[in-house]
Amino acid sequence: MEGKDKKKDLTPISELGEFKLIEELTKTFEIKSEFTDMGVGDDAAILDFKKQKVLISTDMLVEGVHFDLAYTPLKHLGYKAVVSNLSDIFSMNANCSQITVSVALSNRFTLESIEELYLGIRAACKKFNVDLVGGDTTSSNKGLIISITAIGHAKEKLISKRNGAKLNDLVVVSGDLGSAYMGLQILKRENEVFKVNPNNQPDLSNYTYLLQRQLKPDARKDVIEFFEKNKIIPTSMIDISDGLSSEILHICKNSNVGCNIYEDKIPVSEELKAACEEFKLHSTTVAMGGGEDYELLFTIDQKDFDKIKSSPDLTVIGHITQDSESINLITKAEQSVPITSQGWKSF
C-alpha cells in the first residue's frame, strides 16, 4: 500500500503543460556567468562575449541508442549529457559559459523523474560554472530524447582546432582510456543477471572506478586550466568521445599528417586491466575502441614537453609523422599496425 501511495504523489507531466513544466524545471537554475545577460524566459537568451570568439557545439542523445534507462539513473544521465557537450568546447581550448537543453519525453515519465534528470543537469552546470539559458520541453511518442547546445568563448589565438598537428609534435592524452566502455559492459552484464533473478543483489564494489567513469564522467576543464597556467597552446586537440582510434584519425586527417602511437604508452587503469582479464578482452582494444571517456587527445610542439612532463595526468603516447597515409599503432612486440576506425556508428 505504501508503494501505491507513494506513486500517487507523483505528478504526471500531462497535468502541467509546456510553460509550467519549463518554469518548474528551470526555477532552481541561477544565472552566474559574466557572459550571460539574460537566460530562460523570453524568445531568446542574451549573451555577451566582449571581444572573445564564441564557440558552439550541439549533441543529441536518444534513449535506446545512446543510453538505456535500465542501467542509467536519470540524474547521472543529465550530468553526463551536459559533460559530453562541455567536453566539445573544452577540446577547442575554450571555456564554456552557457548551455541550452531541449527534452522530448513520452508520457511514461512523471515530473519527479524529469526533475531527477534536471538535478543532474544542474549539478553539472554548478560544477563547471555554466548557465542554463534556454531550452524546450515537448512530448515524444517513444522514449526520451535530449538535445544540448553548449556555448563557449576563447581568445582567438588560444583556440586549438583539429587541423594544426605538425611533424614531430608529441601526441598526448589526459587521464586513462577504456574504463567508461568497460563500465558499460559491467552494467549490461548486471542487467542481464537482474532480468533472470531480480532478487540478486550484485556486488559491484570491485568495479566502482569503471562504473563511475561510465555513469559520471567529467569533462577535462582542469586540463584547459593547466594549459592556461603553463602557457601551452596545443597545436591540435579533440575530446575522446568515440575512442582513441577514431579521434587520432580525425586529427591526422584534418592536419594532413601521420602518426605513430605506442601501445605500451596508452594509459589504462588497473581496474580496466583486471576487468579485461575477467571479460577475456584485450585492454588495448578496449582503450583504443571504447568511447565516452571524455579525455582530451592533443598534440604539442616538442619544446612544450618540459611543461607537461611533471603532470601525472598527461601521457605522451606517440608523435606526428609526415606521411598522412601512415597512421600506426606500434605494438608491444614492436610491430607497426595501421589504425582504422569506422568512427562511432549509431545506425
Place this chain on the structure above:
Amino acid sequence: MEGKDKKKDLTPISELGEFKLIEELTKTFEIKSEFTDMGVGDDAAILDFKKQKVLISTDMLVEGVHFDLAYTPLKHLGYKAVVSNLSDIFSMNANCSQITVSVALSNRFTLESIEELYLGIRAACKKFNVDLVGGDTTSSNKGLIISITAIGHAKEKLISKRNGAKLNDLVVVSGDLGSAYMGLQILKRENEVFKVNPNNQPDLSNYTYLLQRQLKPDARKDVIEFFEKNKIIPTSMIDISDGLSSEILHICKNSNVGCNIYEDKIPVSEELKAACEEFKLHSTTVAMGGGEDYELLFTIDQKDFDKIKSSPDLTVIGHITQDSESINLITKAEQSVPITSQGWKSF
C-alpha cells in the same frame, strides 16, 4: 517495375555511418555570415560577434507531435523548422546569423529523404542569410526528431524583450492571423479523404494561401528591417507561434500591464474567412487561438504611430492598460471578454 527500380537507387542511412552522413548533408552549405569564423567539422563552431550582444534560441520538433509526414513534405518541414527558430530571434528585434541542426531518425528514412529535409533547411538558410555551423545526426527508435538552435546578434539598446510594454503603448501585429492553423485543418481533412479513397485527386486551388501559410511560413525579418529603417524600437515583442491569445498574455504578464484588443481590428485573410464559413468556425477564435503564423506581436510608444501607419502589413489591434488583471478582447458587439489561454499544450 519503374517504381521498384527507383526505390532500389535509394541509399539506406545504415550504409553511411554518422560522419559520412553529416558530410553528405552539409557539403552544400557554405559559410557566408561575417559573424561566422568556422562552421561544421570540428568539435565546436567558432563565431565572432564583435561588440554586439549574442542571442540564442532553441526548439525541438517531434514527428507525430509537431508535424505529420502524411501531409508535410520533408523539404517544407526543413524550411519551417528553421523559420520557427529564426522567428524567435527576430522577435527580439535581432538579426540571426547561424543555426545548428540535430536530427534523430528511424531506419525507415533513406539518405534521399533526409536530403529533402536538408534542401528545405538550406533554402531557409539562403533566404535568411544564415550559416549552418553545427549539428548532430543520430538514429531514433521511432520517427523523426529535429532540434534547432538559432544564434543571433543585436546592439543592446535595440533589443526588444517581452517585458517592456508600457501604459498607453499601441499593440501591433504584422501580417494576418489564423491562416496557418486553417491550412492545417484542410490538410488533415484531405488526409482523411485520401485514407478512404486514395485515387481521389483533391482540388486544393481555393486554399493555396492557407496551405502556404501552414507549409511554408516565413519569419518576419522584413519587419525587423522596417524597424531599423524607420528607427523604431518596439517596447516589447514576441512572435506568434502559439496563437495571439497566448502571446499577448506573455507580453502582459511579463510587462505587468493589461490590454484591450479589438476584435474588429484583428487582421484575417479573405481566404480564412471563406474557409471558416465552410468549416463552420468563428474566424476570431481561429485568429486568436491558431498558432504557427510566425507573425510578430509588438508594442510601440504612441509617438511612433506615424512611422507605422503607412505600412499595409502592420495593424494596430489594441492598446496597453494599467491593470495587469485586465487583459481583454473588446468584441464587435463592444463587450469586454477576458482573454485566456493554456498556451500550447503538447502533452
